[in-house]
Each structure stands twice: as C-alpha cells, then as structure tokens.
Amino acid sequence: MSTQPVPAEQVAALRRFNRYFTRRIGALEDHYLGQDRPLGEARLLFEIAERPGGVSLRELRSRLGLDAGYLSRMTKALEAQGLVRLSAHPDDNRLRMVEPTPAGRVEVTEQNRRADALAAGLLDALAPGRRAQLVEAMATAQRLLRLAAITVDLVDGASPDARACLDAYAAEIDARFPEGFDKSDLVGPAEVSGEAGAFFVAYEEGRPVGCGALRRLEPGVGEIRHVWVHPEARRLGLARRILAALEEAATARDCTVVRLDTHASLTEAQAMYRASGYTEIPAYVDHVYGDHWFEKQLPGPAV
Amino acid sequence: MSTQPVPAEQVAALRRFNRYFTRRIGALEDHYLGQDRPLGEARLLFEIAERPGGVSLRELRSRLGLDAGYLSRMTKALEAQGLVRLSAHPDDNRLRMVEPTPAGRVEVTEQNRRADALAAGLLDALAPGRRAQLVEAMATAQRLLRLAAITVDLVDGASPDARACLDAYAAEIDARFPEGFDKSDLVGPAEVSGEAGAFFVAYEEGRPVGCGALRRLEPGVGEIRHVWVHPEARRLGLARRILAALEEAATARDCTVVRLDTHASLTEAQAMYRASGYTEIPAYVDHVYGDHWFEKQLPGPAV
DNA sequence: CATGTTCTTTGACTTTAGTCAAAGAACATG
DNA sequence: CATGTTCTTTGACTAAAGTCAAAGAACATG
CATH class of the missing domain: 3.40.630.30 (Gcn5-related N-acetyltransferase (GNAT))
Incomplete structure (x- = not known):
C-alpha cells in the first residue's frame, strides 16, 4: 500500500487498544501462574503438550527461540518431575523427541480449565447481546490484524x-x-x-x-x-x-x-x-x- | 449476571483472540526493547516520564507494586545514567521525588516513536476502508472489555x-x-x-x-x-x-x-x-x- | 572412510528480578 | 518530648533466565 500515510489517530487507536489489552486482559492468559512453576518451564510444557505425538528438541528450540543448553536443562527438569518423556528420534539418533506424560497432560488441562474460568468470569458480567457483540468485534479485529501481518x-x-x-x-x-x-x-x-x-x-x-x-x-x-x-x-x-x-x-x-x-x-x-x-x-x-x-x-x- | 453459563464457544473465542493478540501484536508494545535496558528499568522510566512534574517513590511503589529496596536501587541506577533526577519532597522530608531529565524524556519519546512506526507499518498493509473497520472493531472490543471488567x-x-x-x-x-x-x-x-x-x-x-x-x-x-x-x-x-x-x-x-x-x-x-x-x-x-x-x-x- | 556438519549435553558463567530485614531519618501524636 | 509510624536506603540473599564454549555422538557427503 503506502500510497498515503496512516493517520496518526489510527496509530494511536491501535496502540491504545494494545496497551489496554495486554495490561488488563492479557493477564488472563497467564494460566502459567498459579502452579508454582517458573514461567520458562511452564511455557515449554505447554508447547510440548500441544503435540501429543512428540516434538524434537530442535523444533522446540527454533519455535521458542531458546538456547540449546537452556532448553536441554529445562526438559531435563520437566522429565525429573514426571511431566514429559524423552526418547530418541526413530530415524536420526542425534535428535531427541519429547512428549507429554499423562501427568504433564493433566497439568496443562488443569491450567487451561483455570484460564477458561477466568475468561468466563469476565464474559459473565456482560449481557448476552453484548457478549455476542464483543465476540464479533474480536473476530473482526483478529481477521484484520492477521491480514495486516501478512x-x-x-x-x-x-x-x-x-x-x-x-x-x-x-x-x-x-x-x-x-x-x-x-x-x-x-x-x-x-x-x-x-x-x-x-x-x-x-x-x-x-x-x-x-x-x-x-x-x-x-x-x-x-x-x-x-x-x-x-x-x-x-x-x-x-x-x-x-x-x-x-x-x-x-x-x-x-x-x-x-x-x-x-x-x-x-x-x-x-x-x-x-x-x-x-x-x-x-x-x-x-x-x-x-x-x-x-x-x-x-x-x-x-x- | 450469572443467570445462565457463558457458552464455551464464546470463552474459546476470547482466549483465541487473547492468545493471538498477546503473541503477535502485543509485541508491538515492547518498545521497552531495542534500547539495551532491563525491562524493570524501562518500565520504571516510562512511569516516571508520564509525570513531568515529578512523582514520589511512594506512589511509584504502590503503582508498580515494587519492593522498596528494589525500587530504590533502580531509581539510583536511572539517576546514574542521567535519565531521572531525585529531590526531596517540599512538605515531607521522608518522601523523595523523582522526575525525568531532558535525556530521560528524549529516550521515552524515541521509544514511543518506534512503537508508533511499528504500529503504522502494520496498519499500512490494510486498505483505508479495512483500517477503519479494524479501528472500529478495536474500539468496540475495548469498550465492552472495560465494561466487563467493572x-x-x-x-x-x-x-x-x-x-x-x-x-x-x-x-x-x-x-x-x-x-x-x-x-x-x-x-x-x-x-x-x-x-x-x-x-x-x-x-x-x-x-x-x-x-x-x-x-x-x-x-x-x-x-x-x-x-x-x-x-x-x-x-x-x-x-x-x-x-x-x-x-x-x-x-x-x-x-x-x-x-x-x-x-x-x-x-x-x-x-x-x-x-x-x-x-x-x-x-x-x-x-x-x-x-x-x-x-x-x-x-x-x-x- | 575422512571430514565437516548437526544436535545435544555439560560446565561455568552473568544478568535480571526480586525478597527480607535492619537501620536511620523525618514526621505525627498524645 | 517520648513514642510509634512512615519512608527510604543498604546489605545480604535467592531464584530465574539466559549466554557461551567445549565436547561427544550421529549423520551427510565427496
């Protein structure tokens, strides 16, 4: 595009929303907290639990942008807690695969449940009509933001x-x-x-x-x-x-x-x-x- | 409200948006980064710069929820870098006032300029009509989220x-x-x-x-x-x-x-x-x- | 099969973030 | 003016988060 500059008011509107949202509402997604687990470990566990079939450390590393040594130690910690299982890659013995154990899956599910409860608590304050309006506005915003980011x-x-x-x-x-x-x-x-x-x-x-x-x-x-x-x-x-x-x-x-x-x-x-x-x-x-x-x-x- | 439970689909929609937004777009507001400054210091500097007339450490402490010792050390660090100035409170000699120096204000302004540029870059990819739609959707969402949080x-x-x-x-x-x-x-x-x-x-x-x-x-x-x-x-x-x-x-x-x-x-x-x-x-x-x-x-x- | 590359582990760090308690100065109150 | 309270500073910690480099195993390639 770039045919004419973006009006400052629109830039301000995006930043205003951004600030409000990350400060007030984004905290909802801190399901990481609550469990007394370091943020890094919790994030890692979530990433692993999303792939029940197992992921390679290599992929996790590039996805989360982590240092190899740091990742190695964190996975080991999660393994020691019985939350993930490590195994060799069937085709390439250099790679190691990680997958969630039942206990790990339980923890992630529980955290998701809590985050859902928080979100539901927020939505509950709105009358059904307004809730529907909110959901629609969020869908529109997400659609357009995705488009803008492409x-x-x-x-x-x-x-x-x-x-x-x-x-x-x-x-x-x-x-x-x-x-x-x-x-x-x-x-x-x-x-x-x-x-x-x-x-x-x-x-x-x-x-x-x-x-x-x-x-x-x-x-x-x-x-x-x-x-x-x-x-x-x-x-x-x-x-x-x-x-x-x-x-x-x-x-x-x-x-x-x-x-x-x-x-x-x-x-x-x-x-x-x-x-x-x-x-x-x-x-x-x-x-x-x-x-x-x-x-x-x-x-x-x-x- | 609480007359009937919030539909799971709406809860999922809120969480979906939340996740997308904090991960992809929320990063825009990380104007904190870029300058090679620890996050805590940057946050503190922003809070101080918002009140050109000066703030008391006491107010900062309660606003940001910081430990007194931690805050004391960070302000001292900012002072050593020439970004803020410390002085006694005119009426109460126990309190200390902090205010941004010109250099501190410059840094904050510069960071805001960068965040604006990032936001403008994102919006620039959208045609004007869609941009207006996005701004409106965000305004609606913010209005309803505020209402829900009250x-x-x-x-x-x-x-x-x-x-x-x-x-x-x-x-x-x-x-x-x-x-x-x-x-x-x-x-x-x-x-x-x-x-x-x-x-x-x-x-x-x-x-x-x-x-x-x-x-x-x-x-x-x-x-x-x-x-x-x-x-x-x-x-x-x-x-x-x-x-x-x-x-x-x-x-x-x-x-x-x-x-x-x-x-x-x-x-x-x-x-x-x-x-x-x-x-x-x-x-x-x-x-x-x-x-x-x-x-x-x-x-x-x-x- | 020698050589270079990829991937993980380990050891040895550093920085950031944050906590806790003691101490001293200034204020508020009876 | 003695006493308790408020506010800040300082010292002494801890945990989390992350970096860097060396080393070894496994693979890929000419």
Missing part, C-alpha cells in the same frame, strides 16, 4: 515456496474437480519472471499461505493465474491483496488489461473478481479447467 | 467510596444546572441499607467509577436515585448495569415497581430508561431537580 512478496517462480504453493493449488483442484488437474498446466518459472511476468507469495509468520502468478498473453495484455490461498488463511481478504499486487505488477509491465479464467463452481472467487472491477468476457483462450473468463482495464502507468 | 458491588451508603461518588454526583449537578444542587437532598446512609434500600458502587481497577441508590418510597414501591457514572467511564453501558443491579435489589426487597425522576436536559438518560422498560408517569413526588418521572413494573420475586 506480506505479499515478489519471489522467483522457481523458489521452493512458490513451488510449494503451486503444488498445494494443483492438489486442491485435483481433489475438487472430477476432471482432475494436470500439473503441466502450471506456469513455468520463465513465464513469470522479469519483464514477462511476476510471481507473488504471501507469507504469514514466515510460512507461505498464498500465491498468484502474472504472465504475458500478448503485448499489453497480462493474464492472472493460480491465485490460491491456504485454507487456514481464507476469509481474511488475502486474495484481494494478491490480486492487487498482480495488477500493480501488470501496470508496471505496461499492461493495459489483465484477463483470467475461473471455474463456474467457484462462486466466491467470481464475486470477488466482480467486486474488484472485473467484467465477464467470452473465452479468450482454451484452458481445460476454466469455464468463465474475466478481464479488467488497468489504469495507465503512473505519470 | 464490578457493581453492594456497599454501605456511608462508606468513603459511596460518599465520594455522591459528592462527585452532587458537584456535577451543581455545576450543570443553574439552580445548583443542595447536598441535603442526597440519600442518607440509613435510607439505603438493609431492608429499606441499597447502595451500589461500580469499581474499575479498584477505583469507584459509578453509583446508584435504591430507597423505599412506600411498601412495594422503590425509588431509584443518584445513578451516576464517572465521566471517564461513560458510553460503556455502565448505567444500565447499575440500573439492573438496583432493580434486582428492589425485587429482592419485595418491590413490584420502581420509580425515578430525571431532568429534561438529560436526554440520554431518558432514552436509556425508556430502553430499559421504564414508562413516563406523572410527578409522584416533588423533588426540586426533577421534571420527568418514570416507573417500571418489576417481575415477581423468583419462585
């Missing part, structure tokens, strides 16, 4: 993240449509690099959660393809952001119009395209999987 | 908190209406205790922020008086909660109807009474300051 980056079409997204896209279409999906229909890295096209990957907390490709159909005409959003990142409005990035890239590449095709059953996608200024047109190309075609006139390049 | 407690009408609220109420009316307000018109402690009546004070973080009184007009008929909310706690919906508490108390005291009077210029209050089931009636008593009268039928006592 970045849409131009990447090489051959990069692992790009390929991973395209694979997920292909697998999803393949599973969804009876006719299946042939991977050879995916764009190649050469088509979406440099002056010819572009490839964007959306990242949430370092993980790729969406993509979109732009390639040149003919001079002045771009084609948008493979707009995909990870199931867990849907309904945030991410597809629109990817679309906007692709259109901007098309404009920068002297396109005056972009086209795309989509499938009749994807009614949501069609609604989004229409809302974004696309109009339906006759078939411009004979893709196997599309049966509806759209195009949008782009504004001229910036003066 | 308790409405039955207290003795003679308690200092009760008298403080009544004084504020009287002062406000006195300032607001040309005819002034005569304190002798306030309810006496005896009228609002035991079987005769009730007095409620609303507390937010330990501070009284509202009140309301119930007294007996005649057998079966209660009168609600002095419903007041602190200016900083208005527009949260607190008056309705106080009203609900008073009505419940009236029901418990075998009242079948409650009455109240209000002033024509308080249009918001009148709207609230109507929305809460009150209907306008002719004057039932000759108070000096009221010119509109309302009553509400209460449900019979619980079976």
